[in-house]
Structure formats: C-alpha cells, structure tokens
Amino acid sequence: MTRVEEFTHAVKFEGASLAVLEFTPSLDMDRVPYLTYTVVIEHPGATLYAALDPRRAPAPFFVFKTRQTITDTATGTVLTDSFPRAGSESTLNGKAWITDVEENILSGRVTITASSGEVLLESKRRLATAALDTGATTVFALAQYAVADTGQVLAVTDAIVSSTALPAGERRQWRPGDTAAQLCEAELAAIDCRLYGDEYGSFITSKRSSSPGPGIIGSKTFSDGENGQLFSARETRSRRGDWADGVLVKFTYTNAAGAQVTELQRSGSGSHTRGIVTTEPRPAPAANLADKQVARAKQRGRTLTLTAQIDLYCYPGYALKLSIDGVTRPQTYTIRTVEWSFHTGVMTVTATTEG
Numbered sequence: 026m027t028r029v030e031e032f033t034h035a036v037k038f039e040g041a042s043l044a045v046l047e048f049t050p051s052l053d054m055d056r057v058p059y060l061t062y063t064v065v066i067e068h069p070g071a072t073l074y075a076a077l078d079p080r081r082a083p084a085p086f087f088v089f090k091t092r093q094t095i096t097d098t099a100t101g102t103v104l105t106d107s108f109p110r111a112g113s114e115s116t117l118n119g120k121a122w123i124t125d126v127e128e129n130i131l132s133g134r135v136t137i138t139a140s141s142g143e144v145l146l147e148s149k150r151r152l153a154t155a156a157l158d159t160g161a162t163t164v165f166a167l168a169q170y171a172v173a174d175t176g177q178v179l180a181v182t183d184a185i186v187s188s189t190a191l192p193a194g195e196r197r198q199w200r201p202g203d204t205a206a207q208l209c210e211a212e213l214a215a216i217d218c219r220l221y222g223d224e225y226g227s228f229i230t231s232k233r234s235s236s237p238g239p240g241i242i243g244s245k246t247f248s249d250g251e252n253g254q255l256f257s258a259r260e261t262r263s264r265r266g267d268w269a270d271g272v273l274v275k276f277t278y279t280n281a282a283g284a285q286v287t288e289l290q291r292s293g294s295g296s297h298t299r300g301i302v303t304t305e306p307r308p309a310p311a312a313n314l315a316d317k318q319v320a321r322a323k324q325r326g327r328t329l330t331l332t333a334q335i336d337l338y339c340y341p342g343y344a345l346k347l348s349i350d351g352v353t354r355p356q357t358y359t360i361r362t363v364e365w366s367f368h369t370g371v372m373t374v375t376a377t378t379e380g
Contacts, residue, residue, distance in 0.1 A: 030335065031094045032367040036064060038087040041073055046134065048091060050108065050224075051364040054233065054341035055321070057206065059221045060141035062121050068133040077137065079123045083176075084145060086226070087137070089119040091367060093337060106337045108365070109224045120226030141222030145175040146206035156198040156281065164189040164212045165230070167197060168220055171205040172228045180227035185216050195280060195308040207307070215310035217317050233321065244344035245360070246353065247333055256371065258331040258347060264299055268326035271297025272319040276309040292319035324377040329358050335365050335372045345376045356380060 034045040044067035051061045064087075068074065077085060095104040109119045121139035128135050151157060161167035165179075165186040172179045191197050191212065199208050206220070213219050217233050249255045273295075276288040288309040293316065303318060329345070345358040358376035365372045 027098045028334075029096045029098055030370050031096075032335075032370075033092045033094075034089065034367070035092075036066070036087055036089045038069075038073065038085070039076060041069065043067075043069055043087070047368040048089075049364065049366050049368070051362070052341050053362040055361060057147070058140040058143035059341075060121070060224055062137075062139040064137040064139065066135050066137065068128070068135055074126075074128065074135065077123060077126045077135070079126060084122050084148070086120055086122045087139065089121070091119075093335070108337050110337070119224050121224075141224070142175070142177055142226060142228055143206060143220070143222045145177060145222075146171060146220070147204050149175055149205040151199045151201055151203055153201050156195075156200045158193075159197050159199055159208070161191050161197045163187060163191055164209065164216065164218075167191055167209045167212060168228075168230055170199075171208045171220070174205050177226070177228055179220075180229060183218055183230050183232055185232075186213065186218055186230045189216055189312075195278070196310065198281075200278065200307065203307070211305055211307055211314060212310050214317055215312035215314040217320075233317075244346070245336070245339050246346045246348055247331060248348040249350070253348075254333040254336065255347075256332040256334075258329065260327065260329045262327045264326060266325065267322060269297070269299050269301040269319065269322040271295065271300035272315045272322060273300065273302045274305060274309075274315045274318065275302060276305045276307060278307050290315040292316050323379045324359065327378050327380065329374075329376045329378075331374050331376075332371050333374065335367070335370055337365070339363055339372065339374065345374070 034048045036043045036045050036048070045064060046067065047063070047065035049063045052059060079085060091108045093106040096102070122142065122144050123137055123139045124144055125138035126135060159167060159170045161170055168186065169179050196212065209220060213230065218230050219233055221229050221231055223229055247253070247255050272292040274290045276290070278286055280286050290309055290313050301322065305314070339360065341360050341363060343360045345360050346356070347354045356378060358378045360374055360376045362375045363372060
C-alpha cells in the first residue's frame with residue numbers, strides 16, 4: 026500500500042481554537058503522569074496567552090481531537106481514525122491539564138506542555154500536622170477519596186481494587202505532607218495496579234500488566250519491507266539501571282503514637298543476582314509490594330526500541346512481535362511507551378521482555 030497520511034488537530038482553550046503547529050502525545054505505563062503532551066501553537070494573543078498560565082486556580086486545561094486520514098494512492102481508498110477515538114469525530118473529547126508554557130519571544134510561537142490528571146493528585150498535599158483517617162474500607166474507596174479531593178471522578182475500576190479490603194488503622198490514613206497520589210499508590214501497587222489519568226480527563230484504576238488505554242486490540246505485529254510499518258528497530262540487554270531480580274522494600278513512617286516504625290518486605294526467598302532496595306514513607310500493605318516490584322524490574326533488562334508509521338491502535342500494555350523478512354520472530358514484548366509525533370508522521374515505541 027502506497028499511503029499518504031494527514032493529521033489535523035482541533036485544540037480549544039476556554040472556547041477559543043488554538044492554531045496548532047505540532048502536537049505530540051506520549052504514553053508511558055510506568056510514568057506518572059501516564060500521558061504528556063507537547064503542543065506548539067502560533068501566539069494566541071496577549072489575553073489568551075496570559076490565561077494559559079499554569080499557576081492559575083483552578084488548573085487550566087485544553088480539550089482536543091486529532092484526526093488521521095490515510096489515503097491509498099493506488100486505489101483511492103480513504104481510512105480515518107482519531108485520538109481520542111471515543112465519540113464522534115467532531116467532538117473534542119480529549120482533556121489535558123497545562124503544566125508549562127514557553128514563549129519564543131522572537132518567533133512568537135508558544136510551546137505548551139500538558140499532562141493527564143495525575144498532575145492534580147501530585148499537586149494536592151495534606152498540609153496539616155496530623156494524619157486524617159479517610160474511612161476507606163477498600164483500596165477502591167481509598168482511590169476514590171484521593172481522586173474526589175481533586176474534584177475529578179474515578180470513572181472505571183478493576184474488580185480486584187474493589188474487592189481488596191482495607192482495615193482500620195495506619196494504612197487508610199492520609200499522612201501529613203503526602204500527596205493525594207501517595208495516599209493510595211502503595212496499596213494499588215501491592216495488587217499490581219495503579220491509578221491512571223486517561224486521555225479523556227477521567228481517572229481509572231488498571232492492572233499494571235494490562236493496557237490502561239482502549240482495549241480494542243491487545244497485540245501488535247510490526248513488519249519491515251515495502252508494505253511494512255517499521256523504520257528502525259534495535260534491542261538492548263543490560264543488567265544495569267532499573268533491572269533487578271531481587272527487591273527489598275523498606276517502609277518507614279511515624280505512627281499515631283509518634284514512634285518511628287520500619288517494616289520490611291522482600292521478593293521471593295531473597296535469592297538474587299542483582300538486588301535493589303526501595304523505600305516507602307508509609308505502612309506496608311497487606312500484599313507483598315516487593316514481589317510486584319521485582320516482576321516489573323525483571324522486565325527492564327531487555328528493551329526493544331522502534332520507530333514506525335503512526336498507529337493509533339498501539340497502546341502501552343499491548344503485546345508486540347516483530348516480523349522481519351517475512352518471518353515472525355518468537356519473542357513477545359510488552360509495550361511500555363508510545364510517542365506519536367504527528368508533525369513527522371513517526372511514532373517511537375519502547376517495549377520490554379523478561380526473556
């Protein structure tokens with residue numbers, strides 16, 4: 026297929042359309058926030074530029090929709106897609122909160138950096154001298170409490186989050202100095218989940234091992250050759266950096282009586298070839314967080330990085346395989362990050378595997 030791709034962007038801020046020059050979303054299932062956006066626009070004028078200031082309260086945001094048109098020049102067939110995909114193509118149903126704005130004074134162009142809703146959770150802290158008992162009896166209720174304090178809604182949840190009980194005591198308290206994100210992140214991580222802000226402006230809880238994005242297609246195969254999507258692909262293996270096969274987690278906190286408490290969790294039997302120690306300033310969850318952390322750390326020693334034609338059905342959490350010279354390679358990877366550079370028509374994908 027000889028294809029011609031076009032991308033058009035509708036971005037509105039406080040009802041005004043912005044003149045978009047570049048629009049680059051980045052999705053990373055291990056990063057907080059899950060989604061970041063870099064948007065380059067023509068200068069919107071002094072009044073609107075002042076309103077873009079991310080220090081405003083409430084936090085400023087924009088809404089958006091990107092439309093993709095693919096034309097097969099041989100047959101004239103036209104395919105369309107959009108990001109986000111839900112809703113009609115004319116509906117601006119993506120939402121992102123502005124974190125940084127930079128003006129190029131000479132060119133007049135403005136670069137906006139924005140993110141999914143986790144920025145709201147990271148910004149909200151318990152600035153008090155005493156812990157607050159949230160009254161949450163499940164991990165889901167604790168996540169609901171964290172999200173509700175930002176004024177947003179936890180729209181979707183995973184069944185394990187709702188069914189995991191949370192006893193009274195330290196584990197359900199919002200501790201002085203902790204962010205709303207920290208309130209629930211250890212409990213979620215211990216059951217292999219996390220809280221994501223999605224492209225629609227909602228919050229969801231999802232298994233870390235699955236895609237927080239639309240689960241329409243759960244796997245992708247990228248091919249080289251004349252009709253393939255691949256531009257480049259390389260794989261690295263390393264025992265440095267974040268790779269480990271053993272983890273010890275130290276939980277250190279001050280309890281209600283004012284005493285310093287340290288609790289420990291280790292992965293497996295403790296046997297390892299490269300161990301790491303992580304720290305958490307909160308009580309240990311009932312489930313073993315170290316086991317979940319080591320499972321993720323083992324994935325970080327073998328990494329595939331590729332560039333390809335943009336595919337809006339490619340999300341973190343999906344399985345990935347490569348087909349080279351017409352032969353599908355046996356290794357299956359898990360996609361960790363996706364970046365769509367719409368102005369170049371190229372996406373960059375990183376994927377990992379334990380094998």
